[in-house]
Amino acid sequence: MLAAERQRQILEKVRRHGTVRTTDLAKGFSVTEETIRRDLDLLGRRGHLRRTHGGAMNATAPLGELSQQEREERQLDEKQAIAREAVRLLLPGETVLLDASTTALEFASNLPEGLPLRVVTYSLAVVERLATRDEDIELVQLGGMYEQRGRRFSGIITENSLRSLRIDRFIFSGGGLHPTLGVSEPNPEQARLKRMMLEHCTWRCALLDHTKFGVKTDYFFAAPNELEVIVTDRESRAYAKSHLKEQPYDLRFAR
Template identity: 90%
Template sequence: MDATAPLGELSQQERESRQLEEKLAIAREAVRLLLPGETILLDASTTALEFAGALPEGLPLRVVTYSLAVVERLSSRDEDIELVQLGGIFEQRGRRFSGMITENSLRSLRIDRFFFSGGGLHPTLGVSEPNPEQARLKRMMLEHATWSCALLDHTKFGVKTDYFFAAPNELEALVTDRESRAFAKSHLKDAPFDLRFAR
């Protein structure tokens, strides 16, 4: 087990097959929020990976990420996507980079929109991560970006993992699947962000 991966955090490979249909639906809905010429930041979640795969052909974007999987997914899109990999210390289990180099690279870039996932969503405490280093990095990214959107399937709703990094009032949008409607109706009816359900 990777020393930087805490108990309870699954590997990239283990996460990719979970709720795949929901992630694909969320991705298709979330890309509707994009505008041509924007610089977007994607985290190393498997939902963001599907979001990368759903980016429309011909839409000019700069995509910034610290996920090796996202880079591999977009590596052939050189005509419409400028791909920026944030370097750093590579973590094989999560197939991602992190650390001081990652953070310093990010600070030099303008980020219009940050799309990310997490281990859970609590209606008042917000989005959380099981990994403290990932929570800290995503917190920094949230503060650096002009606009932020959480991509969370229904299995994350009502779940609290150990490290909270995004309060509800810090999100501009949240995209989820239809199975989240009952929870949203009960717990997110006064949510301060734009709540969108995948079609």
């Protein structure tokens, strides 16, 4: 296959799926990963896609935040693996705050039966996911102004409700992870809210799949030295080995 035809097909995959992985493309086209990296670099320089660690994303997608439904469809396998690893960190009787990320939604789905917890969230999706659980989970919904696109609440009512609660662990995600600047969000209101939540809790854990590593979005809310743990998938190992040496947090890889 000519390089131009391969690159055309790569662009079709990016536009259809939103993101692609270098390893998957190399297997699909029966070429080396280095060949695919050259293709992606060329397409990135021409503005047809945006390069990410381990692959690329659609350049025609808005730089702003995706809707809840759009986010749920991306990297689902990785999010589920990350969630299964992260729930191992919990202890009985804790109060756990979940953000409105789709990775936190998978975390909620993987909470083990019989582990008594109080789960606090401002995500309607998380509330719906946990609403049928038995008495082992005490579910607390933070109210506020409802945002339909993100299926979540925010604003002064949300913040005041949070201040009245003790939070043991804050489980959250973000739009990107920079080695020195930390975790960021494309949405300024979400970044401000998560910053407040970060300061209110005693233990913080970021759930980030490999597509977030090395990515900078506009609003940073969590510095590296403010995190206790980052849980990620195995695809992040190469980036972590090169860029995340001697970090102050514990880096855990999903099994």
